Amino acid sequence: MGLRTPEQFRQSLRDKRVVWAYGQRVEDVTEHSELKVGVETACIDYSVSEDPACREFAVVGEGEEAYSRYYHAPRSIQDLLLRRQLIEECSRRAFGVVPLSKDAGSDGLNGLSVVAPQVDRDKGTEYAARVEAFRRYLQQHDLSLALAMTDPKGDRTLRPSQQARPDYYLRIVERRPGGIVVRGAKFHISTAPYTNEVLVLPTRAMTEADRDYAVAFAVPIDTPGITIVARPSRQTTGHSDEYPVSSRYDLIEGTVIFDNVFVPEERVFLAGEWEWAGRLTEMFANFHRFTAASYKYPALCLLAGAAAWVAACNGTDRVGHIREKITGLLAYAETLHALTFAAAMDPRIDPYTGINYPNPLIGNLAKLYFADGFHDAVKAVQDIAGGLTVTAPHMLDWQHPKLRGLLEPYLGGRADVTVEERLRAFKLVRDLVASDFGGFWEVTTIHAEGSLAAERLMVGREADLKGMVAYARQAAGLY
DSSP states (O other), rough: OOEEEEEEEEHHHSEEEEEEEEEESSSTTTTHHHHHHHHHHTTHHHHHOOGGGGGGHHSSSSSGEEEEGGGSOOOOOOHHHHHHHHHHHHHHHTTTOOOOOOOOHHHHHHHHHHHHHHHHHHHOOHHHHHHHHHHHHHHHHHHHHHEEEOOOOSSSSGGGOOOGGGGHHHHHHHHEETTTEEEEEEEEEEGGOOOOOEEEESSSSSOOGGGGOOOEEEETTTTEEEEEEEEEETTTTTTTTTTTTTTTTOOOOEEEEEEEEEEEGGGEEEOGGGHHHHHHHHHHHHHHHHHHHHHHHHHHHHHHHHHHHHHHHOOTTSSHHHHHHHHHHHHHHHHHHHHHHHHHHHHEOOOOOOOEEEEEEHHHHHHHHHHHHHHHHHHHHHHHHHHHHSSOHHHHHHHHHHHHHGGGGGGGOOTOOHHHHHHHHHHHHHHHHHHHEEEEEHHHHHHSSHHHHHHHHHHHSSSSSHHHHHHHHHHHTOO
C-alpha cells in the first residue's frame, strides 16, 4: 500500500472502535466536536511525508517501497539525527503540540527490536521475528501506532501480583492454542481514540510471581473487548482567537480497557518472561525520552517567542529584568536542543542487531532538564506578560463595533503596536501558560515519558559516580 495521505488516515478511523466521551458512545472520532482536533493534529505525521521539502528526513525509500521514517530502525547517527528532525518538524507545524500518531509507538517498536532477540537467545522464543514482521506490516500499510504502557497500579507500594485487585496491572488471564487472552487497563494513552493499532508494553520490572503481567503485544484498536474512554479537548468549542493554538491542535488521550481481549500468537512479543520486563521498559525509555526532548524544542521556542513579543507590545522589552528572563528562556530552549543533538551524536549500538539508540545518560538528562525547568519557564512568561494575560476582554467583546470604540483607548501599549496585535499576543500567552491546555502541559511535562525521579534514577545509573569519587580522592592525595 505504501504511504497514506491524511484523508486516507481519516478514513481508516471509521471502523468498529468503541470510544466514549462525556458519557456517550462516539460514532465517528473524525467528526466529534472535541476529538477531531486530535485527529487533525495526528494528520501532520502524514502530511509531512507528502511535502517534498521534508522527504529526506520524513521518508525512507522510493516509490512503492517508501515508508515513514518513524518505522525505520535507526542504525546510524544519521538515522537518529533524521528522526530528531522529523519529530521537531511535526511538533513545529502544530506549534509545539506533538502529533504522536507514530512517534511513541515506534519508540516501543524500536525497544522491542533490541530486546526481543535477547529474550529469544535466553528463552528459546521467536519474538524477534514477530516484531520485525509487525514492523514490515506498519511500513507497508503506513498505520498509526499508539503506545500503551502505564497501568493503573493500585497501591504503589505493592507489586503487580500483590494487589488487592489483580487487574490493577494488565495481565494474561488465559493461554490458548494460537494466542493469549489479556485483561486490564492502560492509562494516559495518547492518540488512543484515533489510532489504528496499539502496542502494549509492561510498565515496570517484574518478579517471578508477576510473570503473567510480563506481557507485550500489539492489536488493532477496534479489536473486540477494547473500550476507550477519551479525554476530550475542551477548548475546541471556544472562540479560536481566544485559544489560537489549542483550538487548532491538541493531543487527546484515553483510558484503554482490555476486557478479555484475544491476542493472536504472531502479535505476542513477551508472555511470561518476567526477567526481561524491566529491560524492555528501560530500552523503550531510551528511545522515548529522546523523542520527548525533541518534540519539546518547538514548544520552548514558542514560549520564548511569545514572551519577547508580548514584552515588545507592552514596551518592556528593553527593561533589564525582562531581558534577563527572555535570555533565560532562549538558553532553556537551545540547551535542550544541544542535548538531543549530543544524545544522537553519541549513541549506543546494540551488538546483536546493530540498532543505534540515543545515549541513555544524555537522553535522560535532556528529558530531566526540560521537565525540571518547565514551571520556571511558565513563571517567567507569566511575569513578563502581566495580568492582562488572564483579565483582558474576550475577543468577541473587542470585535463588537460599539465595545471596540470604548475599549481601544485603554488597551494600547507601545505606540507603534496596534491594540489588536497586543490583544492577540496576550491571548497566545494565556493559551500557552494560563489555560486548561497550558495546565495539561505543565502536568504532562513532569509525568509523561517517565517522572523526574525516573530520569534522576537513570542519570545516577549511567553516570560514572565511582570514577568521580576516585578522581576526588586522587585530588586529595589518596591514590
